[in-house]
């Protein structure tokens with residue numbers, strides 16, 4: 001059977017690149033209510049607020065650079081004698097900036113724009129406004145191509161398939177609060193796939209992992225990748 005490693009990443013892998021996490025001290029959800037900025041209802045209620053929330057994060061993400069953890073995952077993908085799939089909950093482009101190619105953004109991307117009317121997608125401008133019109137159907141229904149709460153994450157079929165045929169599942173930098181991503185470790189265990197968590201501290205589902213490495217991603221991830229590549 002060919003080796004395949006599926007790696008779920010969350011905001012913690014981008015923390016040392018200067019991008020805020022959600023649930024840490026002073027994190028994004030401490031500054032804004034989820035209901036107001038990360039739900040379709042919040043967007044319908046106040047599109048200007050939601051666009052400004054994502055405009056600010058898009059600008060910050062464009063200034064950020066990948067850290068040693070992103071680079072280590074790209075190195076694994078390039079050198080590993082098997083398949084590597086990075087499933088990220090993050091909406092920044094730091095995995096790709098580090099050279100990773102097989103990246104699935106299950107919660108969308110800041111660099112993506114979506115038309116709420118015709119569902120066409122295009123590269124987001126730095127700043128989006130509620131009055132922007134869709135380049136395809138001209139409706140003033142543009143939104144960030146982000147998966148909000150209550151919306152179906154992207155790529156679930158690909159992820160299901162990966163969680164059935166992987167030979168290792170790793171979770172990096174996520175608190176394990178948000179589903180369906182938080183349920184992937186249980187699916188991996190059901191499929192008898194070994195699981196490992198690398199995180200600053202134990203996550204919600206931490207006890208479900210066969211192995212845990214605690215510490216900052218820029219330290220624990222490169223060390224783990226070097227072990228994998230020398231095995």
Ligand code: BV8
Pocket residue numbers: 009010011012013015016021022023024027038089090091107146147148149150151152153172173174175176177178179180198199200201202203215216217218
């Ligand atoms: C859906 C938008 C169904 C993008 C996000 C009750 C029970 C179970 C589920 C639910 C429920 N009620 C509602 C639900 C469903 C809901 C959910 O899970 N809610 C939670 C809050 C209970 N989920 C959904 O709505 C999902 N959709 O279920 O659809 C459906 C079915 C059919 C048809 C239609 C629909 C959609 C979820 C996606 C929501 N979008 N964000 C954006 O704005 O960025 S979620 C948001 O949280 C981000 O995407 C983020 O990625 C995600 C998870 O957060 P983390 O990445 O884990 O970040 P966090 O701050 O929490 O943790 C950081 C971690 O890093 C910490 O552990 C920290 O210790 C660590 N760390 C910090 N520094 C470092 C570090 N680690 C290493 N090194 C460091 N230096």
